[in-house]
Amino acid sequence: MNALLYLSWTSARNRFLGAFRRVRSPRYAAALIVGSLYIWSFLFRSPNRGATADFLLGRPSQTLITLLMVLTLAGAWVFGADVTALAFSQAEVSMLFPAPLSRRQLIGLKLFRSQIAVLINTLIWVFVLRRGGNLLPSPLRALSLWILFSTLNLHRLGAALVQAAWKQHGRIGARRNRYSIAAFAFIGLFIVAGLVVHRSSYLGRGIGEFFSGLSDVLSSQPATIGLYPFHLIVAPTFAHSIAEWRVAVLPAIGMFLLHVLWVMRTDAAFEDAAIEASAERARRIEAFRGRRSFGTITGPKAGRATLRLAAKGHPALAIFWKNMLCLQRTVQLRLFVGPLAMAIAFGAAVASAGGDTAGFVSVTSATFALMMVVFGGRLIRNDLRHDMLHLPMLKSLPVAPSHVVFAEVASAALPMAALQLVLVVISYFASLLASRQPIPASIRLAVVVASPVAVLAINGALITVQNGMAVLFPAWVRLGSGVSTGVEALGQNVLAMMANLVTLGIALIPPMIVAWTSVLFLNASRGLSLAFVLVVASIVLAIETYGAMLYLGRSLKRVEPLQTV
Amino acid sequence: MISAQTLTKLYGDFTAVRGVTFDVAPGEILGLVGPNGAGKTTTLRCLAGIITPTEGTIAIAGHTMDDDPIAAKRALAFIPDEPHLFEYLSVEEHLRFIARMYGVPDVENRLPVLLAEMELSEKGRSLPGELSRGMRQKLAIACGLLHEPSALILDEPLTGLDPAGMRRMRATISARASRGAGVILSSHLLNLVEELCSKLLVLRQGECVAYGTMDEIIATHPELNGRSLEDVFLALTGESGEAS
Numbered sequence: 001m002n003a004l005l006y007l008s009w010t011s012a013r014n015r016f017l018g019a020f021r022r023v024r025s026p027r028y029a030a031a032l033i034v035g036s037l038y039i040w041s042f043l044f045r046s047p048n049r050g051a052t053a054d055f056l057l058g059r060p061s062q063t064l065i066t067l068l069m070v071l072t073l074a075g076a077w078v079f080g081a082d083v084t085a086l087a088f089s090q091a092e093v094s095m096l097f098p099a100p101l102s103r104r105q106l107i108g109l110k111l112f113r114s115q116i117a118v119l120i121n122t123l124i125w126v127f128v129l130r131r132g133g134n135l136l137p138s139p140l141r142a143l144s145l146w147i148l149f150s151t152l153n154l155h156r157l158g159a160a161l162v163q164a165a166w167k168q169h170g171r172i173g174a175r176r177n178r179y180s181i182a183a184f185a186f187i188g189l190f191i192v193a194g195l196v197v198h199r200s201s202y203l204g205r206g207i208g209e210f211f212s213g214l215s216d217v218l219s220s221q222p223a224t225i226g227l228y229p230f231h232l233i234v235a236p237t238f239a240h241s242i243a244e245w246r247v248a249v250l251p252a253i254g255m256f257l258l259h260v261l262w263v264m265r266t267d268a269a270f271e272d273a274a275i276e277a278s279a280e281r282a283r284r285i286e287a288f289r290g291r292r293s294f295g296t297i298t299g300p301k302a303g304r305a306t307l308r309l310a311a312k313g314h315p316a317l318a319i320f321w322k323n324m325l326c327l328q329r330t331v332q333l334r335l336f337v338g339p340l341a342m343a344i345a346f347g348a349a350v351a352s353a354g355g356d357t358a359g360f361v362s363v364t365s366a367t368f369a370l371m372m373v374v375f376g377g378r379l380i381r382n383d384l385r386h387d388m389l390h391l392p393m394l395k396s397l398p399v400a401p402s403h404v405v406f407a408e409v410a411s412a413a414l415p416m417a418a419l420q421l422v423l424v425v426i427s428y429f430a431s432l433l434a435s436r437q438p439i440p441a442s443i444r445l446a447v448v449v450a451s452p453v454a455v456l457a458i459n460g461a462l463i464t465v466q467n468g469m470a471v472l473f474p475a476w477v478r479l480g481s482g483v484s485t486g487v488e489a490l491g492q493n494v495l496a497m498m499a500n501l502v503t504l505g506i507a508l509i510p511p512m513i514v515a516w517t518s519v520l521f522l523n524a525s526r527g528l529s530l531a532f533v534l535v536v537a538s539i540v541l542a543i544e545t546y547g548a549m550l551y552l553g554r555s556l557k558r559v560e561p562l563q564t565v
Numbered sequence: 566m567i568s569a570q571t572l573t574k575l576y577g578d579f580t581a582v583r584g585v586t587f588d589v590a591p592g593e594i595l596g597l598v599g600p601n602g603a604g605k606t607t608t609l610r611c612l613a614g615i616i617t618p619t620e621g622t623i624a625i626a627g628h629t630m631d632d633d634p635i636a637a638k639r640a641l642a643f644i645p646d647e648p649h650l651f652e653y654l655s656v657e658e659h660l661r662f663i664a665r666m667y668g669v670p671d672v673e674n675r676l677p678v679l680l681a682e683m684e685l686s687e688k689g690r691s692l693p694g695e696l697s698r699g700m701r702q703k704l705a706i707a708c709g710l711l712h713e714p715s716a717l718i719l720d721e722p723l724t725g726l727d728p729a730g731m732r733r734m735r736a737t738i739s740a741r742a743s744r745g746a747g748v749i750l751s752s753h754l755l756n757l758v759e760e761l762c763s764k765l766l767v768l769r770q771g772e773c774v775a776y777g778t779m780d781e782i783i784a785t786h787p788e789l790n791g792r793s794l795e796d797v798f799l800a801l802t803g804e805s806g807e808a809s
Contacts, residue, residue, distance in 0.1 A: 309661050311672050318665040322654060329653040393649040395615045397666055398638035560616045 004101075004109045012116060022475055031473055035499070062238040063215040066230045069152070070191065071341075075334065076159040077184050085160040086110070104264055110157065111263070118149045129237075140245055144236035147252045151233050154259035161266045187226040194223025202349070210349030229255060315399045316407040323411030327382040339375045343368035359434035365427035369420040376416040377462045378497065383412040384467040384556075388479050391561050402553025409467055409549060413459040417452075420459070424451045443530060450534035457538035458504075461545045465503045468548065469496075471555050507544055511537035566591045566747025567612065567716045572621035574607050574771075581607040582771045584621075589747040589764075591715070594738065596762030597751040600802050603768040605751045606646075609720050612749070613643035625716045639667060642714035646721035648705035650693040656680070656704055657689040660711055667712035675711065683707045684730075698725040706734065710741070717741055717748045723757065735761060759794045769802045 023029050088096070088110070096106060122145045126138055129145075136144075194217055202213030217223060224231070232251040239245035307328075309321045347364030387394055387408060394404060428448045431437060470477045515537040522529040567589040574582040582604040589595045599605050610616045612623055614630050614637065623630040626640035654662060657676065664672040680686045683703040693701050702725040709717070719738065723731045738761055742748050752758055758765070765782060767775040775782045782797065783790050789797050 306655070306658060309665055311665065311670075312668070313665065315666045315668070318662050321665075322651060322658075322662050325658065326651070326653045390649065390651060392610070392615045392645065393651075396613045396638060396641075396643050398635045399666065400635060558617065561610075 004105065004112075008109065008112055011113075027472060028475075031476075059215055059219070062234060063218050065238075066227055066234050067214075067218065069230050069234065070187070070227065071338070073152075073155055073159070074184060074188060075337075076156060085156045086164065107157070107161070107263060111154070114153050114157075115150075118146060118153055121149055122146045136239055136242065136245055140239075140242065141237065144239070144245070144249065144252070147249075147256050148233055148237055151252075151256045151259050154256070154263050158259065158263045158266060161263065165266070187229070190222045190226030191218075194218065194220070194226070197222070210345070214345075314403075315397070316403040319399070319404060319407035320411050323382040323387075323408065324415075326386060327380065327411070327415060330382070330386075331380065335379050339371040339379075340368060343371055356435045358430045358432075359436055362427045362430035362434055365423040365430065369423035369427065372416060372420050372423075373458060373462065374497070374501070376419075376459070377412065377466050377500065380412045380416055382415075383408040383463060385470045385477065385479055388470050388474050391559070400553065401556040402550050405467065405471075405549045405552045405556060409460060409463045413456065413463040416463075417455045417459045420455045421452060424448060424455070446528060446531035446534065449528070449531040450538070453535045453538045453542075457541040457545070461507050461541055461548075462500065462504055464545050464548050464552070465500050465507070468552055469500075471552050471559060474559070507541065507548075510544060511540040514540045566593075566626055567595075567718075567749060568622075568624040569608070569612065570622045572608065572611060572623065573619050574604075574611060574616065575619045580771050582611070582618075582768075585766075585768070585771075585773050586621075587766050587773070587776055589716070589749060591745045591747055592742050593764060594742050594748040594750055594762045596758035596765045597749055597768070598753070598755065598758060598765065598798060599768035600804055602770075603802070604771040605768055606720060607771075608768070609643065609645075609718055609749070609751055612718055613641065614638050615643075639712075640714060641716045641718065642709035642712070643718045644706055644709040644720065644722055646724050648693075648701040650701060650704060652693055655690050655692055656685055656696070659704060659708055663708045663711050669712045679707050679711060682733075699727055699730060702726055703730065706737075710737070715746050717746050718751075719749065720751045721753070722750070723752070723754060755794045755798060767798065767801045774801050 023032055088106075092109075096109075122142055125145050126142045129141060198217040198220070201217050202210050218227060232248075233255050235248035236245055236252045239248050307321060307324055309318060343364050346367045347360045347362075350363050384405070397404075399407075425448065428444055431439075431444055470479060515533050518533045518536055522533065568587075570586050572582055572585040573580070585604075585608060587595065597605050597608065607616070611618045612625070614623075614634055623637075625637040628634075628637040628640065630637050650659065651662075657680075660676055660679065661672065663669070664675075669675065677686065680689060683706065685700065685703060685707065688696060688700060693704070696704065702722075706722065717738075722734055722738070726734060735757070738748060738750065750758065750762060764778050765775065766773060767782075775785070777785075779794070779797075782801075786797075786800070789800055792800070
């Protein structure tokens, strides 16, 4: 057998056996059962037809996915490619880089290995889309998704290779890759031109017409010229019949093959970038085992603006201080662009009619605050999801484990809450100046009054859930400050986010009962009564969270570095 | 100062350490030696409170790790073979963090002295990723020594240090012991152990095969009389040490 094939096969087999052995642990076995039931209830229930199918596989969804794909891929060119696309294991760097192998063989290995992730994600999404109806047989849908994910993966790798070449060769490298750069400039130009010229078709027309208007603009010239290659890749996935699929699949395969050709012909000297990315990945893995140094990270910015730490005080505050520095130096602001863009789009859709700038600001701020509830915990990770990499050091510190958990949860929850509170206040004052005020003033005031407590309680609960996953199932959770991106993380990210929200939903049941009971006794449809109900419900949630943090403290005391691998 | 009684650590069916008992008095340096996989690192991690022993008790400066782990850890410094550093904190921020964590008084005066002692004065604002392996090791050592621990646990402390750094580290270990700290030194460098340690604990396959001063060990193994520590070590651990 070819040595690289042998390496891939034995690695995959041993990884599977390792995961299988891990399930022998009662905690992981229980989690697997609960997770399987959850996936079964979500994915395998009888498929819906009608409205759900229209939504999932309709033209607006296809347009949205195409646009998201453009934004994702363009992001790699505007903000810099994800260098982890080039990561190899440390053993591969040590043994394969000096071995008599060509760069193409190494890239071939990388592509072959990424197919495992692509296939898993294809499987997840086949079942997700299955709920949307039986418009297309599952094997055809699977093939379409495989083409889509493989092409995305190839593009991510191609972008990383091109940028590695830029870094390596400077302007010479940029000249060698001028066709890739020109292609994206061309695409972007046509999309932006379409959005600008036809902006009246989707702005200020209400949320219902916003997406259909946007879809119309993106389906007409000049945007279609720029979006054409992306439509080709996405079209088979959204085909509504076998005949439609037959027409769409060949161009998609063509795009896939073009990407294969592009990546395999990009003869970039990627070794430096790959070694850097590999070192970062190895650092995460090895550091967590407590066997290796943490000193080779390249992620944190070199900025030295520091925060003051008082010489005396509770030791747990030092952990909070440390994590604030971590946030300051590792947060990836570009990841906030997506939620912000969605909030702006929503604000534009519902409140930009008649030049109502105040209404636009109010809706956009409130939407962004709400989106931070969903996405914030994924973007701000300066808590145990990061510090579990430093478990040996964390456990040798003279601080009670429960205090460690409090400090860690606060490190992520407080910055998120601060951002959301600012947004809520902006939204409230902007709403006072808005020409249309669909929500009564007393309700808006009640929300603003209750928001400090409510926002803290919800963020605390959300971050506790995510930290709980890191402490209880460290082998299944991505650790470190980096946010997982790329095809290999697509399906898992969606499932993880939904699992977190479902857990939060369960945690919200007692507060909801208390809130409902309070409503019965108070006339909570009016101003301050509503604020009181929100505050009481938030306090109940905070008490639940406190109990969960104490439990996590006990779990943290028991968890050991070697158990976690 | 450091006490372990019938220390045992199991990982499933595998016994990493079995029934190890020893004491380190103030001012004493205990050398912990053994072949690879003998259980040295597991023993040290148990002592530092990083992992919980399956059986047995550990006490640091009179505080047991079971009943009062925070007081025990406050009296302790654990310097591992690979420096455990936060990649986003600068050299100076590491020391400020540790100072606050351990309640170190007079940190403003101690910091420059310690940085100068470790030859890190010029690197106060550098992140660990910008330091050499030896400098990171020096920072980890500085973090360990900042709070004047009464119990010091060192795992291969000379790894990555230059000759001058090694000499300074040897002097530091001796100085800390002479000031009353109990020290455990784990190392494969037998000449270092011979030079610094007043007592030896030899582990093999998780069990103690010899414990005491060199004279006490020789007394129980008279056939080793007059032999070097390397010969004693190889004889006790059943290793030949010859090239194949």
